[in-house]
Amino acid sequence: MKPTQYEITVRGQLSETLLAAFDGLAATPEAAGTVLRGEIADQAALYGVLDRIESLGLELVDVRRADFPTHTTGGSPCHPC
Amino acid sequence: MPPAVPRLAAGLVERPRLFELLDRGAEGPVTLVSAPAGSGKTMLLSSWLGSVAPPGPVAWVSVGRDEADATRFWGLVMDELRASGAVAQDDPLATLAPAPLGGQEEFVRRLLEGVGRMSSTVYLILDDIQELRSAEALQGLERLLASVPPRLRVFLLSRRDPELGLHRLRLGGELTELRGAELDFTGEEAAELLSGAGIEVATEDVTRLHDRTEGWAAGLRLAAMSMARHEAPERFVAEFSGSERAVADYLLGEVLASQRPEVRHLLIRTCILERVNGELADLLTGRTDGARLLHELEESGALVVAADVGRSWFRYHQLLSDLLRLELRREAADEVEGLHRLAAGWLSEHGHETEAVRHATLGADPDLATELIGRHWVELMLDGEDATLHSLLSGLPAGLVETDAEIATITAADRLAEGRWGEADALLETAARTLTDVSESRRRRAETALAVVRLLRARRLGGIEDVVDSASAALNAGGVPSAGELGAMATMNLAIAESWTLRLDDAEAHFEEGLALGRTLGSPYIEFGCLTGLGVVANLTHRLDLAQTLLGEAIPIAERLGWGSHQMAAPAYVTLGGIHIERGALDEGERWLERAGPIVESAPEPAVSVGLHHCRGLLAFVRADFPASLAAFRDGERATRELRAPHFLAVVERQWQLRAQVALGELDAVRASLEEAREGPVGVLAEWGNIEARRCLADGDPAGAIAAVAPLLAGEVAPWHPTFEIEALLLDAVARTEAGDDDAVERDVERSLELAEPQGRMLMFLSVPGVPELLERHPVHRTAHAGHLKALLDHVSGSEPAPAGGAAEELSEPLSERELAVLRFLPTNLSATEIGNELFLSVHTVKTHMRKLYAKLDVHSRAEAVRRGRALGLLAPARRTS
Numbered sequence: 016m017k018p019t020q021y022e023i024t025v026r027g028q029l030s031e032t033l034l035a036a037f038d039g040l041a042a043t044p045e046a047a048g049t050v051l052r053g054e055i056a057d058q059a060a061l062y063g064v065l066d067r068i069e070s071l072g073l074e075l076v077d078v079r080r081a082d083f084p085t086h087t088t089g090g091s092p093c094h095p096c
Numbered sequence: 097m098p099p100a101v102p103r104l105a106a107g108l109v110e111r112p113r114l115f116e117l118l119d120r121g122a123e124g125p126v127t128l129v130s131a132p133a134g135s136g137k138t139m140l141l142s143s144w145l146g147s148v149a150p151p152g153p154v155a156w157v158s159v160g161r162d163e164a165d166a167t168r169f170w171g172l173v174m175d176e177l178r179a180s181g182a183v184a185q186d187d188p189l190a191t192l193a194p195a196p197l198g199g200q201e202e203f204v205r206r207l208l209e210g211v212g213r214m215s216s217t218v219y220l221i222l223d224d225i226q227e228l229r230s231a232e233a234l235q236g237l238e239r240l241l242a243s244v245p246p247r248l249r250v251f252l253l254s255r256r257d258p259e260l261g262l263h264r265l266r267l268g269g270e271l272t273e274l275r276g277a278e279l280d281f282t283g284e285e286a287a288e289l290l291s292g293a294g295i296e297v298a299t300e301d302v303t304r305l306h307d308r309t310e311g312w313a314a315g316l317r318l319a320a321m322s323m324a325r326h327e328a329p330e331r332f333v334a335e336f337s338g339s340e341r342a343v344a345d346y347l348l349g350e351v352l353a354s355q356r357p358e359v360r361h362l363l364i365r366t367c368i369l370e371r372v373n374g375e376l377a378d379l380l381t382g383r384t385d386g387a388r389l390l391h392e393l394e395e396s397g398a399l400v401v402a403a404d405v406g407r408s409w410f411r412y413h414q415l416l417s418d419l420l421r422l423e424l425r426r427e428a429a430d431e432v433e434g435l436h437r438l439a440a441g442w443l444s445e446h447g448h449e450t451e452a453v454r455h456a457t458l459g460a461d462p463d464l465a466t467e468l469i470g471r472h473w474v475e476l477m478l479d480g481e482d483a484t485l486h487s488l489l490s491g492l493p494a495g496l497v498e499t500d501a502e503i504a505t506i507t508a509a510d511r512l513a514e515g516r517w518g519e520a521d522a523l524l525e526t527a528a529r530t531l532t533d534v535s536e537s538r539r540r541r542a543e544t545a546l547a548v549v550r551l552l553r554a555r556r557l558g559g560i561e562d563v564v565d566s567a568s569a570a571l572n573a574g575g576v577p578s579a580g581e582l583g584a585m586a587t588m589n590l591a592i593a594e595s596w597t598l599r600l601d602d603a604e605a606h607f608e609e610g611l612a613l614g615r616t617l618g619s620p621y622i623e624f625g626c627l628t629g630l631g632v633v634a635n636l637t638h639r640l641d642l643a644q645t646l647l648g649e650a651i652p653i654a655e656r657l658g659w660g661s662h663q664m665a666a667p668a669y670v671t672l673g674g675i676h677i678e679r680g681a682l683d684e685g686e687r688w689l690e691r692a693g694p695i696v697e698s699a700p701e702p703a704v705s706v707g708l709h710h711c712r713g714l715l716a717f718v719r720a721d722f723p724a725s726l727a728a729f730r731d732g733e734r735a736t737r738e739l740r741a742p743h744f745l746a747v748v749e750r751q752w753q754l755r756a757q758v759a760l761g762e763l764d765a766v767r768a769s770l771e772e773a774r775e776g777p778v779g780v781l782a783e784w785g786n787i788e789a790r791r792c793l794a795d796g797d798p799a800g801a802i803a804a805v806a807p808l809l810a811g812e813v814a815p816w817h818p819t820f821e822i823e824a825l826l827l828d829a830v831a832r833t834e835a836g837d838d839d840a841v842e843r844d845v846e847r848s849l850e851l852a853e854p855q856g857r858m859l860m861f862l863s864v865p866g867v868p869e870l871l872e873r874h875p876v877h878r879t880a881h882a883g884h885l886k887a888l889l890d891h892v893s894g895s896e897p898a899p900a901g902g903a904a905e906e907l908s909e910p911l912s913e914r915e916l917a918v919l920r921f922l923p924t925n926l927s928a929t930e931i932g933n934e935l936f937l938s939v940h941t942v943k944t945h946m947r948k949l950y951a952k953l954d955v956h957s958r959a960e961a962v963r964r965g966r967a968l969g970l971l972a973p974a975r976r977t978s
Binding site for chain 1: 133255256314340341342346418423425
């Protein structure tokens, strides 16, 4: 498959140190948490990113292909009260 | 060496509600604890095991990161089971080991059987099972989980649901599950954790903290660690609660920031390691307080845990080490490679080669990585760690395989193991081309490696003849080519190639050498391979007793380790089966062939396949099932075509097909085939005469038969195997019976007995029509071979010798060849003096042999010796009276 734009949302804001784990993805703080956007080479690379999220103890909120003409996959996740 | 059960960190909370779930789980076969990193899985299990009076032996297996080698995984399981005290010393489990180079069904079956024999219930904890990447190991584990014996309780700890067929257990109500929601701390548990850590805060602060971390165990523990050092813990809670930051990020950052500078320095610089000890830490920090700081860290919380019982090695919690690596990259990116190189040097000096190679690669030191791989790749393969070798090779700089002959060779071995023949061949060509570029110091080793891999390739794909010369030149160039595993592997494979090409003296010498090396190294794989090889050579050089003894020594090694169904065991079974059939123990022979059958079919090695078909053909032949025999020899001939170069066995298979065709009455076809064969390149072989004689006899032409075997019997042509001289004599005798030449018949039979007796050969006597009648008529009082004659008569009258294979194992000291010869006379009524005459020994010597063999058999009389000899299969059973 060809490189694809992804948007991956994790819960909470990330420090500079942690953001270094996601080289090549641009991080934007949003209400749902931190959205990591960027081009991901293939499925293997995508799972690599998801693995890193898991091993850093982060909570995965949403993953979507930016070019996919679908609705949001999970709706708006509930924000910590 | 991992600890039996991970040590408990300070400030532990007893969690009765989870203990109850685990208690319930322990009543069934399998419990799954599946929850994200930092959920407190390990701690929960170890505190539960510590709280209940030890319910039984505990085997705790921590799966290594990215574990891709099934052999290493199962090896660890076995080590831990044995260390738990659950395995009795004399139980087969005490020696069971997964076989290198594939094939682990038998291992898992034996493991299940062994656990079934245990006297107490064993708790097997498989921690971090998400790290297990080997499909083979996962399959084996799935099979184990599908039929857990009653004495086993399995606990799976995983960051994600493993693919192990658990849904079936779940449906059957046999799976207990603890998931993230259960593992999350309740408000009360959170309060207990904080007060246990000596932190006094208001109830609402506890609640806020619990809400913010959502009961996540690592979050609460990290918060407690920070608060313990904070002068105002409630302010910490307020800041944390008010922060938008991800929980793990915030808390890890806080904990790290609150460490003393020297601790922080140590953590950041040692996080590149899988595990760390004081010495390594000092090397990487340039300080001398590593051991002390590591102990302090371990005692202060759950982020650093001891990795061995003696608390000299430590591991960082995954959450921490990932964060530390990011910090290292941020703070000192330019030092990272240097740290890896330092670590690689220390690890290689201290015998941790695999880890050393990884660090050398990461430290951009391909020379060190290459050197270490060159030194240790055979060891990895022999230990079954081929997946590890594969990953080490793929870490090397991409161009190396094109320019470094040794690396190209080792990569070829890796591709062979994966069945990628084409790539392997291309790599071997590259290696041959670049061999002269290898530096002087590594040249010899590279040459040896190339020879070994070429031999391995030829064993799988044929073409041994093409490589055996160059290999033996390479390996013999300087005496023992190379010490250690590479030398042993080279010697053994050269010997295998030599035995294939019938250079039997060289083969035997090299197998002996390999055996000694294998024993020195403690490699059962080499030891077994060389003993089997020696057995095969002894068989080919007509020393059947020796062959049987050697194989009788080899096979128990494989069985003790649970390798009895492994590919490498097949040659031993086929050879032993063939010997039994040659000696008339048909049922026993058939049993060994049946053991070999499934192995050869699942992993065909051409030469072994030929041997198996050949022995099946012989067995069917002497049982007079000629259609089956013909089919088997045809299969045998077909299998020789798998070998690239024509093999001498192809002719042998062809000749046996003709014998079967004679027996089936296809005489015209045989005549045509014979004419064709005798004009061909192998037409000079003596054995064609025997087949012609068989055809003549079937055709009612005894004179033709006599003429056909005459050249062989006159010594004008030599048979390639003594059994065919026996065949010629017997055919001659049968032909002359019809002509009424009784003296010549007696001479022929006597000579055939003389040739057959020393090795106890029977096959030809059972496969030439008309021979039983000749034996019946042979004068017992005049023969010098009464023992063998009697055994043959017993056989044709319907009784078979008992299996002889087990005899050598059952006697504490096996009988010598002389003693066996004497034993064979004991069922007759010859006196010691007469036996002496038969064997050209003095009566005194015969009596000495008798005394010794009585002692070995633990008997006190001749009659007892005969009974015991029969029971052990050393003698044919008593003749059946009809």
